[in-house]
Amino acid sequence: MKENILISLKNVIVEFEDGHRVLKGIDLDIHDEEFVTFLGPSGCGKTTTLRIIGGFAEPTEGDIFFDGVKINGVPPYKRNINTVFQRYALFPHLNVFDNVAFGLNVKKMDKKIIARKVKEMLALVNLSGFENRNINQLSGGQQQRVAIARALINEPKVLLLDEPLGALDLKLRKDMQTELMRIQKSLKITFIYVTHDQEEALTMSDRVVVMRDGQILQIGTPQDIYNEPVNAFVADFIGESNIIDGVMYEDYEVEFAGQAFKCVDKGFALNERVDVVIRPEDIIVGDYETSPISGVVESVVFKGVHYEITVDAHGYKWLIHSTQSQEVGALIGMNVKPSDIHIMKKMEVR
Amino acid sequence: MKERIRNSLNDKNSLFSKIVSTTPAFPYMAWAIVFIAVPLGLIVYFALTDTAGNFTIANIAAAGEHMSVLFRSIKLAAIATVLCVLIAYPMAYIISRKKGVTGSTLLMLCMLPMWMNFLLRTYAWMTILENNGLINRLIMLLGFEPIRMINTQGAVILGMVYNYLPFMILPLYTTMSKIGNDVIEAAQDLGANSIKVITKVVLPLSLPGVSSGVTMVFVPAVSTFIISKMLGGGTNQLIGDIIDLQFLGNTYNPNLGSAISLVLMVIVLLCMSIVGDTEDETMGGRIK
Ligand SMILES: Nc1ncnc2c1ncn2[C@@H]1O[C@H](COP(=O)(O)OP(=O)(O)OP(=O)(O)O)[C@@H](O)[C@H]1O
Ligand SMILES: [Mg+2]
Numbered sequence: 001m002k003e004n005i006l007i008s009l010k011n012v013i014v015e016f017e018d019g020h021r022v023l024k025g026i027d028l029d030i031h032d033e034e035f036v037t038f039l040g041p042s043g044c045g046k047t048t049t050l051r052i053i054g055g056f057a058e059p060t061e062g063d064i065f066f067d068g069v070k071i072n073g074v075p076p077y078k079r080n081i082n083t084v085f086q087r088y089a090l091f092p093h094l095n096v097f098d099n100v101a102f103g104l105n106v107k108k109m110d111k112k113i114i115a116r117k118v119k120e121m122l123a124l125v126n127l128s129g130f131e132n133r134n135i136n137q138l139s140g141g142q143q144q145r146v147a148i149a150r151a152l153i154n155e156p157k158v159l160l161l162d163e164p165l166g167a168l169d170l171k172l173r174k175d176m177q178t179e180l181m182r183i184q185k186s187l188k189i190t191f192i193y194v195t196h197d198q199e200e201a202l203t204m205s206d207r208v209v210v211m212r213d214g215q216i217l218q219i220g221t222p223q224d225i226y227n228e229p230v231n232a233f234v235a236d237f238i239g240e241s242n243i244i245d246g247v248m249y250e251d252y253e254v255e256f257a258g259q260a261f262k263c264v265d266k267g268f269a270l271n272e273r274v275d276v277v278i279r280p281e282d283i284i285v286g287d288y289e290t291s292p293i294s295g296v297v298e299s300v301v302f303k304g305v306h307y308e309i310t311v312d313a314h315g316y317k318w319l320i321h322s323t324q325s326q327e328v329g330a331l332i333g334m335n336v337k338p339s340d341i342h343i344m345k346k347m348e349v350r
Numbered sequence: 351m352k353e354r355i356r357n358s359l360n361d362k363n364s365l366f367s368k369i370v371s372t373t374p375a376f377p378y379m380a381w382a383i384v385f386i387a388v389p390l391g392l393i394v395y396f397a398l399t400d401t402a403g404n405f406t407i408a409n410i411a412a413a414g415e416h417m418s419v420l421f422r423s424i425k426l427a428a429i430a431t432v433l434c435v436l437i438a439y440p441m442a443y444i445i446s447r448k449k450g451v452t453g454s455t456l457l458m459l460c461m462l463p464m465w466m467n468f469l470l471r472t473y474a475w476m477t478i479l480e481n482n483g484l485i486n487r488l489i490m491l492l493g494f495e496p497i498r499m500i501n502t503q504g505a506v507i508l509g510m511v512y513n514y515l516p517f518m519i520l521p522l523y524t525t526m527s528k529i530g531n532d533v534i535e536a537a538q539d540l541g542a543n544s545i546k547v548i549t550k551v552v553l554p555l556s557l558p559g560v561s562s563g564v565t566m567v568f569v570p571a572v573s574t575f576i577i578s579k580m581l582g583g584g585t586n587q588l589i590g591d592i593i594d595l596q597f598l599g600n601t602y603n604p605n606l607g608s609a610i611s612l613v614l615m616v617i618v619l620l621c622m623s624i625v626g627d628t629e630d631e632t633m634g635g636r637i638k
Pocket of ligand 2: 046047048086162
């Protein structure tokens with residue numbers, strides 16, 4: 001990742017004909033050779049933002065800059081950007097070779113060079129020998145790799161990927177994630193990646209952009225986003241969380257579940273109502289008599305690395321990840337370290 | 351031994367499955383026999399017999415005398431078909447790219463003339479093109495010499511294009527609306543401007559529509575007789591008029607009429623197979 005800013009969105013607003021405001025003022029700088037991921041629930045405007053960058057949609061208001069030059073109104077074929085579409089959009093009338101070669105053929109490149117480049121590119125995505133296959137003779141994962149090869153062969157400065165791994169099974173998805181990260185690092189291309197899978201976003205990206213309802217909630221490194229979510233929505237979206245109503249007594253002291261707890265947050269108003277966010281793996285299970293919170297175990301599910309335990313206490317269903325199993329119906333105690341208590345301002349209700 | 355039993359079982363299976371798979375088709379088979387095979391057989395029979403019912407090839411030979419008319423029919427129908435492709439193609443493309451209500455409204459507007467009676471539509475053109483028709487009166491009003499439009503080959507072609515255009519638009523629209531916007535956007539993304547999008551993506555993907563449109567326009571156009579009768583006058587007779595004469599005119603001769611129809615059918619089939627072949631080369635060639 002370099003220091004210079006390659007793409008910049010300035011207060012981008014998109015409104016469709018029906019008056020529906022899909023993007024409500026997006027401000028975003030993307031660095032050269034960066035791997036940025038848009039993360040957010042379905043319908044939050046990820047694809048729309050990507051289409052603005054690709055040139056397939058125009059912002060109703062606001063500007064978009066590429067390498068410092070304003071590119072509003074520049075058609076897609078003149079932008080040094082390529083896209084891997086959400087549903088691949090391969091050309092059904094062309095075989096694998098011609099699909100991958102499409103961009104170079106359009107540029108009227110020498111046939112010999114095209115053949116060599118296609119060969120290299122297919123090797124890069126592990127599809128050597130598939131040149132003459134028809135598109136409908138490929139599996140989903142293979143089609144997906146053709147789509148990546150078809151975009152990358154044009155050596156774009158930026159590659160837009162719209163949920164490219166959505167249709168793949170878990171194993172293949174993990175493999176492709178590693179593969180894409182490797183490609184991004186070796187070709188030194190800026191990747192703008194869309195997903196609604198938080199784990200994928202955290203694993204792959206240099207920076208994550210969390211979106212909701214056409215707005216950016218938080219931009220930051222995966223560590224930032226995970227450890228310092230700006231509000232309960234981000235916290236919940238980025239990983240399962242317990243979100244409990246609380247009241248901030250004073251700096252470093254919060255009340256929730258009928259108890260006062262020490263915490264590490266400050267700067268809230270006196271008795272301000274707040275969201276208290278606690279990760280399931282941060283809850284310490286202990287004896288119910290000596291622990292500040294106690295409740296009844298409702299369910300225990302084995303998840304491989306840990307048990308997922310639901311506990312009913314103080315009107316909340318608490319989610320605990322623990323390596324120790326518990327009896328359903330048992331009374332247990334729960335505690336949290338001050339540093340694991342995350343206090344967040346209440347989200348404004350919209 | 352085991353082999354034999356398995357084989358016979360397989361045979362039974364295949365026979366059984368054949369019966370099952372054809373049974374639901376039975377009504378259609380019956381329909382095809384009554385309305386397609388029988389009339390076709392009758393035409394062949396009439397074409398190859400004289401009035402007394404004896405076998406003869408004289409009718410076929412006599413049909414040869416109308417070769418020049420036949421070629422004129424093919425020529426005019428071919429021109430009309432080409433014009434239909436040229437007009438309908440961009441129209442269908444534009445309509446197919448419109449979403450929702452706008453698209454279907456536009457398509458309906460294109461189809462609207464088809465709901466008007468065929469004869470009426472052609473009569474309307476007569477009154478428009480006549481020597482003292484609508485256009486010529488306008489021309490004379492502006493102080494120019496009237497133009498002879500009615501009873502020309504141009505008028506016949508115009509009639510064909512006007513009447514059969516919807517049959518070109520519909521199949522083109524159908525194939526084009528199946529081309530996803532994402533495929534077109536992918537082409538743009540890969541550097542194709544509008545022209546290249548058309549030539550490299552839309553055209554190859556819409557060829558099946560072109561070929562069925564060509565069939566649906568060329569076949570009725572080549573055998574029409576109303577259009578040539580009304581807009582072409584006596585001088586631009588088409589093969590359809592000749593056939594018409596054999597059945598309804600004073601030269602009543604159903605045997606000759608059948609023979610000409612048969613020859614026409616064979617030639618049309620030949621023409622269509624050429625179109626079909628080119629389509630195979632461009633579309634199906636890779637699938638093998
Ligand atoms: N052409 C359009 N006209 C009107 N509304 C649209 C149009 N395209 C998208 N929208 C709306 O814009 C919103 C954002 O859509 P977008 O495709 O950007 O979501 P997304 O974040 O990519 O969702 P997903 O994860 O499901 O792909 C949605 O509410 C959608 O209904
Ligand atoms: Mg999307």
